[in-house]
Amino acid sequence: MDVKYPIGQLLVPEHVTLENVQEWLKQTKTYTQRLRETVDGLSEDDLNKTYRDGSWNVRQLVHHIADSQLNMYQRLKLALTDNNPTVPAFGEEQWAIQPDTKLPVESSLKMLEGINERIVELGEHLTEEQLNRVFTHQVNGEIKVATKVAKLAWHEEHHLAHIKNALAK
Numbered sequence: 001m002d003v004k005y006p007i008g009q010l011l012v013p014e015h016v017t018l019e020n021v022q023e024w025l026k027q028t029k030t031y032t033q034r035l036r037e038t039v040d041g042l043s044e045d046d047l048n049k050t051y052r053d054g055s056w057n058v059r060q061l062v063h064h065i066a067d068s069q070l071n072m073y074q075r076l077k078l079a080l081t082d083n084n085p086t087v088p089a090f091g092e093e094q095w096a097i098q099p100d101t102k103l104p105v106e107s108s109l110k111m112l113e114g115i116n117e118r119i120v121e122l123g124e125h126l127t128e129e130q131l132n133r134v135f136t137h138q139v140n141g142e143i144k145v146a147t148k149v150a151k152l153a154w155h156e157e158h159h160l161a162h163i164k165n166a167l168a169k
Contacts, residue, residue, distance in 0.1 A: 003051060003052045003165065004052070005158070006051075006158070006161035006162065006165060007154075007157055007158055007161050010150065010151055010154045010155075010158075012146070012147050012150045012151075016131055016144075016146035016147070016149075016150065017128075018126065018127075018128060018131070020146075020150070021123055021126060021131070021146070021149050022124075024123075024149055024150055024152070024153035024154075025119075025120050025123045025124060025149075025153070027153040027156070027157060028116050028119055028120055028123070028152060028153050028156065029116070029120045031112070031116055031153075031156045031157075031160070032109060032112045032113045032116055034160065035062070035065070035109065035112070035156075035160055035163075036109055038160065038163055038164060038167070039058065039062060039105055039109075039163065042058065042105075042167075046058060046167060047059040047105070049166040049167060049169060050166055051162045051163070051165040051166040051169070055162070055166075056096060057166070058105075058163050058166050058167065059101070059102075059105055060096050060101055061159050061162055061163050061166075062105040062108050062109070062163070063096070063100070063101040063103075063105070063108045064092060064095070064096055064159065065108065065112065065155070065156055065159050066108035066109075066111045066112050066115070067090070067092070067095050067096075067108075068090075068092065068155060069112060069115045069116065069119070069152065069155075069156070070111070070115055071090045072148060072151065072152050072155070073115050073118060073119055073152075074087075075087045075135055075137075075143075075148060076119070076122065076145060076148050076149070076152070077122070078135055079133045079134060079135040079143075079145050079148065080122075080130060080133060080145065082135075084134050084135060084136055084142070085135050085136070086135070086136045086137075086138065087135050087136070087137055087138065088138050089137065089138050089139045089140075119152055123149055126145065126149070130145055131144065131145050131146040131149075132144055132145070132146070133145045135148075
């Protein structure tokens with residue numbers, strides 16, 4: 001198993017269908033509960049575990065997941081409401097060391113509950129036409145709504161696997 005990509009890298013079908021989107025949304029819909037079941041009641045020692053040398057610890061991962069979903073949700077909304085908006089990259093390494101990442105993980109779990117609920121509601125009403133709308137990422141270039149929905153689901157699962165690997169060490 002690749003420790004850095006325990007569920008593999010993101011693979012998006014060339015032609016994303018609304019059925020693909022519904023499958024990804026099923027993961028997003030249940031994610032916060034599954035994450036909560038994994039991290040609820042962890043000790044400080046457990047929250048400080050890492051899945052590999054030099055990686056973020058469990059606490060940082062939980063906060064990163066919330067930060068990332070927030071940014072990806074905003075990009076999704078912009079792509080649906082603006083004509084090919086340009087969005088900034090977010091410095092995840094710098095976000096991961098800000099003072100709010102010392103808070104209990106509950107703050108990010110609550111945040112994720114709301115963001116994921118909004119993502120699912122939005123996603124369940126996407127049309128085929130909207131899947132092809134785009135935004136331009138400052139670093140990664142043009143990204144379709146379909147790709148962003150896939151990444152929203154994949155990214156959470158990717159880091160849940162990291163957390164489970166850290167806790168199994």
